[in-house]
Amino acid sequence: MKRRACVMALGLLLAGCATEGGGGGADFYGGYYYGYDDWWYGGGACCVDLPDDIGPPGPRPEHPIALPPDGGARPENPIAQPPSQPKAAPKADASPARSMPAPRPAAPMRSGGGMRGGGGGRR
């Protein structure tokens, strides 16, 4: 019983931190989190006249992002930039001729249909 009381006290302390630690306000997560922010109002709707370059880069070889014509090596390949070298500041490489990174792969689908899988890929 004493132990439970200690654990409860620790929980109370943590809760106090959660609600008093910043400029957030006095709610756990909801109300203030999205506050009365113009995010809710916006200047337009979603997804009107979207271009053809949204979504993940395609995995197929003929896709220009997945496999450029020359299949060139990435400039930041370890061969070109030894690990001992300090990493350069983030940069934009405008060359369309080199390989682009791909998203995390999709897990193989389970047999038996359904729309959900199992295993990894968690958050």
Next chain:
Amino acid sequence: MNRFLALAAFVSLLPWGAIASPLGPEGTPGQYLPGKFVWFDLATEDPAAARAFYGAVFGWSFRDVAEAPGSYTLIANDSGKVGGLLRHARPAGAMVGARWLALISVPDVARAAQLARERGGSVVTEPHPVAGRGTLAVLRDPQGAVFGVLKADGGDPPDTPVEQGDVFWLDLFTADPAQAAAFYAALGGYDVDVGEVAGRPRTLLSNHGIARAGIARIEPSKTRPQWLPYILVDDVPATLDRVRRAGGRVVLPPRAGLLEGNVAVIADPQGGTLGIVRWPGDAPAPGAAR
């Protein structure tokens, strides 16, 4: 005060040894992947309707965290947590009653907020700890897109293959991709890659050899600058059928130019927008790390 006590009781009874972030990502304690999108929250005016819709469309399940003030609900698929859902009343005059928020892992939330300010963005919600999750802040980039940053108590999830019903991809819609890329590169430590698709530049944010998100140029008078998460599905037309039957809307139907018809954008009945994507091809994406 009652809700503080309720939360205290809730937090104290959680299996901390097994789950360091019970209200956050299923991470590996002590391991972080800065720049990875690690959590997704739906703020909606009608949680019950959202549960019905997303359960029908993606097969998600929901677990109320009734003890936590704010009536937070965890969203899961068969293999684990996808994100969370919370009630938020629609502000007067707001165009929609639901919003998805994506949270990026950062090593230092206060530093991220400071960087956002220094680089033309702003802070919507100051950095603050949330029991059972970690430290988070809500930020706005220079063009107005809102996102969160999080340092989860329990670390970040590893880069394993993405399951059906999980978030597979994100796009930032913005009027100035170059400016946005520079902003997020500074904040999330991304490499920025610019390729070309259909004669247009295609900007990707990546790190650890994995593309984390894309940046697409939009016309801001038509589409609000925003982040859009995409859920991995195994059948786009069937998913769109479920969207319609469940009272949602197809905002952007599949078209040949978008990953060969394997991408669409939907809205839930309250107006929360999500992308869906079927990954064409059986083989894992080239270059993706495990």
